[in-house]
Amino acid sequence: MNLANALYKEIKGRENQEYAVYTKSQLESDVNTDWIKETMRNSILQNHNLQFSGGGEKTKVLTSLGYFDQKGF
Known part of the structure; x- marks a missing residue:
């Protein structure tokens, strides 16, 4: 998840977003x-x-x- 956030922040216009893809609570879960x-x-x-x-x-x-x-996947 940290890698996904790091990569997302490299997208132009997203540099200042602290938690780009996941919320802080998701990262700490x-x-x-x-x-x-x-x-x-x-x-x-x-x-x-x-x-x-x-x-006829x-x-x-x-x-x-x-x-x-179908029950399940």
């Missing part, structure tokens, strides 16, 4: 999230499709219904 673990965990996925088609010589009918649900 002791939160340490393992983002690889959070994004690569298993999740529940549901995917259902139902389709009806039919008709002059008319064709197609009806479709779908449902998709």
